[in-house]
Amino acid sequence: MMTGKEYIESLRELKPDVHFMGERITNVVDEPMFQPHINTAAMTYELANDPRYEEVMTATSHLTGEKINRFTHIHQSTDDLVKKVRMMRLLGQRTGTCFQRCVGLDALNAIYATSYDIDQKKGTEYHERFKNFLKHVQEKDLMSAGAMTDPRGDRSLRPNQQKNPNIYLRIHERNDEGIIVNGAKAHITGVINSHEIIVLPTRAMGEEDKDYALSFAVPVDTKGIKFVFARQTNDTRRLQSVLDAGNPKYAIVGGEAIIIFKDVFIPWQRVFMAGEYEFTGQFVETFAGHHRANYGGCKVGLADVVTGGAQWVADAHGVAGASHIIDKLTEMIAMAETCWSCSLACSYEGHKTPSGSYNINPMLANVTKLNITRMVYEWMRLAHDIAGGKIITLPAERDFNDPEVGETLAEYFEGKEGVDVKDILKMLRLVENMSVGAGLPEAMHGAGSPAAQKIMIARRSGIEKKREFAEIISGIRKDESFEKIVGKSEEEYWQETKEKIKSKRAIT
Numbered sequence: 001m002m003t004g005k006e007y008i009e010s011l012r013e014l015k016p017d018v019h020f021m022g023e024r025i026t027n028v029v030d031e032p033m034f035q036p037h038i039n040t041a042a043m044t045y046e047l048a049n050d051p052r053y054e055e056v057m058t059a060t061s062h063l064t065g066e067k068i069n070r071f072t073h074i075h076q077s078t079d080d081l082v083k084k085v086r087m088m089r090l091l092g093q094r095t096g097t098c099f100q101r102c103v104g105l106d107a108l109n110a111i112y113a114t115s116y117d118i119d120q121k122k123g124t125e126y127h128e129r130f131k132n133f134l135k136h137v138q139e140k141d142l143m144s145a146g147a148m149t150d151p152r153g154d155r156s157l158r159p160n161q162q163k164n165p166n167i168y169l170r171i172h173e174r175n176d177e178g179i180i181v182n183g184a185k186a187h188i189t190g191v192i193n194s195h196e197i198i199v200l201p202t203r204a205m206g207e208e209d210k211d212y213a214l215s216f217a218v219p220v221d222t223k224g225i226k227f228v229f230a231r232q233t234n235d236t237r238r239l240q241s242v243l244d245a246g247n248p249k250y251a252i253v254g255g256e257a258i259i260i261f262k263d264v265f266i267p268w269q270r271v272f273m274a275g276e277y278e279f280t281g282q283f284v285e286t287f288a289g290h291h292r293a294n295y296g297g298c299k300v301g302l303a304d305v306v307t308g309g310a311q312w313v314a315d316a317h318g319v320a321g322a323s324h325i326i327d328k329l330t331e332m333i334a335m336a337e338t339c340w341s342c343s344l345a346c347s348y349e350g351h352k353t354p355s356g357s358y359n360i361n362p363m364l365a366n367v368t369k370l371n372i373t374r375m376v377y378e379w380m381r382l383a384h385d386i387a388g389g390k391i392i393t394l395p396a397e398r399d400f401n402d403p404e405v406g407e408t409l410a411e412y413f414e415g416k417e418g419v420d421v422k423d424i425l426k427m428l429r430l431v432e433n434m435s436v437g438a439g440l441p442e443a444m445h446g447a448g449s450p451a452a453q454k455i456m457i458a459r460r461s462g463i464e465k466k467r468e469f470a471e472i473i474s475g476i477r478k479d480e481s482f483e484k485i486v487g488k489s490e491e492e493y494w495q496e497t498k499e500k501i502k503s504k505r506a507i508t
């Protein structure tokens with residue numbers, strides 16, 4: 001397993017073609033705008049080497065029996081699923097942001113289960129190929145970016161109906177050695193500081209879309225791949241001031257980029273699906289289920305930080321004991337723990353797949369993520385409420401250093417006696433960074449927007465069964481258990497009851 005430092009050094013060996021703000025970035029590792037993202041992902045390596053976290057951060061490979069970083073593990077039990085979300089809460093608490101490596105982990109698990117099913121039905125050899133790739137990932141402790149979302153153009157049209165045939169990533173050509181692909185994948189978390197890209201289909205597809213039914217793995221610095229790194233809220237503050245950045249050591253959010261593929265060659269041994277459109281729906285559901293389960297882990301870790309930050313600010317301002325502050329903090333904690341309960345529940349309720357790996361309970365995982373899309377906004381609203389207006393009106397660090405106004409300015413930002421005003425500024429900036437920034441829409445759209453969760457919840461709602469419960473209790477349908485309890489048919493029971501009370505009042 002690599003340490004955090006070794007991971008960072010390993011990125012120096014890669015030469016991805018990264019663009020940002022109109023420039024080609026040739027040195028990703030030393031670019032100040034990328035360093036916080038890299039430091040954050042490095043925590044997924046560093047904590048795996050810390051004996052205190054060994055149990056949650058590491059696992060035993062079912063392929064080699066070696067100790068591996070849990071971010072490269074295929075879940076072998078519900079205990080593994082539970083440890084995964086514990087790992088995510090821990091990393092959220094230690095970084096205060098998205099640590100990026102989970103998408104690749106979920107992609108590995110989705111391909112493991114789905115490639116097995118494809119082979120069983122189609123006689124293909126995707127699963128064996130994938131296991132070889134997985135061994136490579138585990139042995140080298142690689143970070144993989146999961147690349148699922150295509151740009152999608154006109155959302156009302158299927159991939160093959162689009163004006164631009166590359167608006168969904170597609171197989172352009174097949175030959176004896178492999179496939180050549182064209183297109184793009186959008187909003188890809190952590191990809192510029194990953195070693196590998198793992199591509200998955202973005203939606204369920206039909207036969208006409210089979211060139212788009214595609215899964216493969218490719219190193220980030222493969223010829224024909226370009227990345228354009230996205231802007232993030234207040235990103236250039238990082239170039240101006242440590243204090244103004246809010247969470248200067250770690251990322252603002254997941255460091256998303258768009259990946260452009262132009263005539264990229266993928267050898268067959270790295271292709272895990274090429275045309276088996278019937279399995280695209282299962283692919284998407286398996287990946288999305290795993291990823292949605294995570295959000296009650298990582299975002300709750302962030303809630304722990306922001307709740308601590310809000311309480312710190314209230315304390316520094318002398319209002320920590322006020323009943324309305326305690327009430328708001330308690331609300332924040334209760335909501336976060338509700339989401340945590342959802343993540344734990346969908347993990348404990350997991351099941352074994354035919355491949356032998358474990359999957360979460362999909363209904364509960366979708367409920368987890370749907371709750372997150374609402375409750376993150378709610379607990380951040382309370383954090384704003386507690387922190388007060390300062391979190392949006394704080395002057396720049398440069399103003400506090402200005403010889404003309406700095407000293408006087410600082411006096412007006414003081415809190416209760418004994419608290420360093422610089423610490424108040426640091427904590428307000430952290431709360432601002434976490435509650436105003438890109439983390440909010442990420443909680444909404446990461447792992448799919450709320451509508452996607454509702455589709456899955458509706459599909460798995462078992463509404464027929466719920467109707468049956470109502471029909472039995474209302475008397476529309478036979479209630480066998482009731483008849484056993486009373487030892488006769490319902491008709492007989494009501495007849496007798498009528499007789500018994502005839503003298504008092506009539507039953508119709």
Ligand code: SF4
Nearest residue numbers: 098099100102294298
């Ligand atoms: Fe991991 Fe959460 Fe970031 Fe997704 S949003 S990659 S689950 S930390």
Ligand code: FE
Nearest residue numbers: 189254446447
């Ligand atoms: Fe995410």
